[in-house]
Amino acid sequence: MDTLVAQLQRQFRDYTISLYHQGFLDDQFTELKKLQDECSPDFVAEVVSLFFEDCEKLIGNMARALDQTGNVDFSLVGSSVHQLKGSSSSVGAKRVKGLCVTFKECCDSQNFEGCVRCLQQVDIEYKSLKAKLQDLFNLEQQIVQAGGRIPQVDI
C-alpha cells in the first residue's frame, strides 16, 4: 500500500533527478545540501533565495547598461555577468552559469545583439529555475507535514 508519504517521497526523488538530468542543477547543488542539517534546515532554500535576489539585481544592472543606446559600457555589463556567473556557480545553477559564459563572450566582443539575447535568456532561465526549486521545496514541506523524512537522493 502506497502511503501519502511514500508517494510524495517518490515524487521528490523523481523531480530532483530530473532537475539534474535536464541540466538545471549540477553537483554544487549537492554540495549545498551537505551543508544543511537539523541546525540549519533551511540553508539551501535561504542561499538560493539570495541567489535569485542577486539575479534580479544584476540583470537589472545589465539591462540598464544595455539601455544606454549608442553608449553601452560593455565592461560594466561584463562585470555584472561575471558576478552572476560566480554566484550561479556557487549554488549549482548550471544553465544560468552556462548562459553567463556565452553572455560574457558577447560582452568581450561588444556584440550588442548578442548581449540583448543573452540577457533575455538569462532572465527566463533564472525565473524558470526559481519556479522549479520552489516546487521542490514545496514537495519537501509536504513530506515533512505528512510526517515523513526528506529522502537523500543520490544522483
Add this chain to the structure above:
Amino acid sequence: MASDGGVSCLRRSEMMSVGIGGMDSPPLDVDEVHVLAVDDSLVDRIVIERLLRITSCKVTAVDSGWRALEFLGIDNENASAELDRLKVDLIITDYCMPGMTGYELLKKIKESSSFRQVPVVIMSSENVITRIDRCLEEGAEDFLLKPVKLADVKRLRNYLTRDVKLSNGNKRKLPGDSPPLTLSPDSPGSSPPPSTLSPDSSDSSSPPLSPVEIISSQLSSPIDDEDDDVLTSSPESSPSPVRRQKMRSPGLD
C-alpha cells in the same frame, strides 16, 4: 536573514556566538580556529561561512579587502595594538573583488608584522596558472578553485590545525598571551611560550634559536613527521598544502 555588505551575514543568534565585530569577542577556545573570510559576493560569503562553520571554525566574513584590513587593524597602526588579541588563524579571500583584489590584500597582509604569518588562501572562479603562481609567490598558502566544496575546506582545516599546534608548541595561545612570533629579538610577553622558537625563552629545554634559525624554521614547511601523533587530520589529507589547483571531482552526468 542576510543584510548587504558590512561584516558577516549571520542570524542574530549566530552572530552572538561568533562574536561579530571582533572587539568584544570572548576569548577563543584552545582548539577553535578563527577564519576571516573576504568575498564581495553575498551568496559566496554565505556559502563559505557555512562551509567553515560546519568544519568547526569561527568565522568573520567581510565584503571587501578594505574591511578585512580594518578588521585586522592593519590600516590603522594605532588600533592594531589593541587588536593584538584578535586571533585570526586563516584568511580566505576571493581574488576578483572591486577596489582591492585578493592579491592586493594578500600583499598587504604579508607586509604586516602582526599578520604576515597568518596563512592566506585565495579563491577564484578562474583557473589561470599565472594568477595562481603569482599568489603563491606572494606567499599565499593555497589556491582554491570556486565553487568551493566541503572537501576543500576540510583539507584546509586539517593542515591549519597542524600549523596552529606546531607554532604554539602544541598549545594554542589565548588572547592576552604573548603575541604571535615576530622576528624582533625582544618579543614581549608575560610568560615565554613553551615553543622552542621563542628567542627569549629561558625555560625551554633547548637553547634559544638565533633570528636566522627562527626565519628558516618559519619558512620551512610546518608539517613535521614528528608531530603526527598530535594531528587530528583524516587519513586522506595530503602531507603538504596543495600548491596547484586541486583535482576537480567528476561532475554529474
